[in-house]
Amino acid sequence: MNEAFVISILVITIRAGTSLLYATFGAILTERSGIQNLGVEGIMMVGAAASFAAAYHSNNGWIGLLTAVLVGIILGVIHAFLTITMRAEQVVSGLAMTIFGTGLASFMGQRLGPGNSTMVGLQGPSFERIPIPYLREIPYIGEALFNQDILVYALYLLIPLMWFYIYKTRQGLELRAVGENPQAIDALGMDVTKMRFLYTVAGAVLMAIAGAHLSLGYLQGWADNITGGRGWIAIALVIFSTWNPLRAVLGALLFGGINAIQFRMQAAGTTLPSSFLNMLPYIVTILVLVFITWAERNTHRFGTPSALGTPFVREEKK
């Protein structure tokens, strides 16, 4: 294997892994607070479509990113309102979000091009790669790690930040507690509803940014079904990570790597049919899930927040 080949694999690994990791972080924040959001795929999809459309028409990638944040807030509030305020079944609300989001994004994709036409095939502004001097010269990993777009670099900052926030700050402690034992948080006089609402919305914003990175950074354009199950893989990564952001990085690299290998093999014209290559991430997801669940069962080290998926109901005094 020559150097250029290895580098190209690493470059795609980081690019593909970035969007996955944003989505996984979003899901970790949401689930840590005790709320399950299965709408990741839908939120990512709308994030990708809306940010691309906004960037295209304003000719400015930042406007696109801002639009993704807005999408995240709106969709996050819908999910939070239904599951927290109205105590709706979280699984179903998330699925509804995915169905709604996929439809809305596909609708936008066919409608928001120039003159109400399709956005497929359009080239818009995107987040270009910014090489970092000196660091980029590091053999092999320099090109992959330090010649990427701004959203990748932002993620480098977010990784330690997420870890520090969750494990080393008071707010992080409270976040972990509200997902484990909301009654205790309530007894301490804190507002469980408000906390969960905030984290659900913040999580959705990260998921929408994950979508924006697909259409503005990694794939640079809009295609129908652009997320291709990445939102669901992110949910699997949360389980893989045992809700720990550092372990999520490993998972995102693993799946980014699979994406890269897939991509390279297709480009190299392998005899393996592309349908089988495309199955790879889904098959690996199942295998990883089986392995993780099995391993956790044996070590009795579950990372699942105890109150995940259960609405908080304060015992009303008569």
Place this chain on the structure above:
Amino acid sequence: MRIQFEKRTDRNRLSGFLIPVLSFFLAILFSALILLFFDINPIQAYSVMVKGSLGSTYALSETLVKAIPLMLTGLGVSIAFHMHFWNIGAEGQLAMGGIAAAYVALFLKDAIPSSLLLPAMFLAGGLAGAVWGLIPAGLKSSIGVNEILTTLMMNYIATLLVEYLYLGPWRDPKGFGFPGTAQFVQAAWLPRLTGRVHYGIFFALAAAVLLWFLLSRTKRGYEIRLIGENPKAARYAGINITKNIILVMLISGGLSGLAGMAEVSGIAHRLYMGLTVGYGYTAIIIAWLANLNPWAILVVAFLMGALLVGGDQLQIAMQTPAAVASILQGAILFFMLGGSIFNTYKITITRTRSKKQGENAHE
């Protein structure tokens, strides 16, 4: 002001009917706003959809054509949802049923007497769907692997498998590059009633009767519902949960597999791209809107079929994306979810005066 939630002990029949209807109308309003935002006249769009899906005998028959796979997959996921086993995999189970039925029709047509070809396809389709459903069921009951993710991942795998087959080894050599298998022999065609409405409708009706009987008239059905409502109580009562998960997923996957068999055998007469168009996902909405009731599923599946046909008509007549149908579906479910709280809780809003206001009142 203070909002109080009180668990309802009585079943409110009125709201059980009112909420879905109200959700439906609110979703129509909500989606109209989205259409307006995209500069589309919602009244015009909705009237095209209604006319195109319900306005003529042809339109009605096309709606029924779409309703058949929706009924079967909707019934299929509903039994799994009864025990809170989240089978999101109807799409993949349908695909596997289609593949198995196509295999029988394409490659065993000479080995099986032509009168037995359809029954063989029926069995193969149901079985393949059941097996595809059994994998996540086994992983869940033996190790505890999250079934939402496994069933979903298996959708992608099955869809890609269909693609591989009709583009690759099973592709019609005389198809002039058309992506699909050769057409089945006529003995493998499911008979039709009118238009494109085929006998698959009887599968759906029979499935509804059987599910209704199983769930509300047998001990097994009681166990399944108890596991869903109160797994702890079910365990204390000595109910074998593993056995029930396996059984339920055999039925659930089997029904979706039959939907796939009916699609290839009744509509396309071949395996092709149009087999996996999202029926399995719409099925989830149907089951939920119908409150998991088999009779209601038939009705809701028909309405959702109308929505899909209407969406297609919209695309043809107004060049408006057919995805409007999925926006509407998602929105209906949102409102339904928001409204379902009135079923389980009694909500009272009481005015409480803060201290300050209280003091002011005395002055």
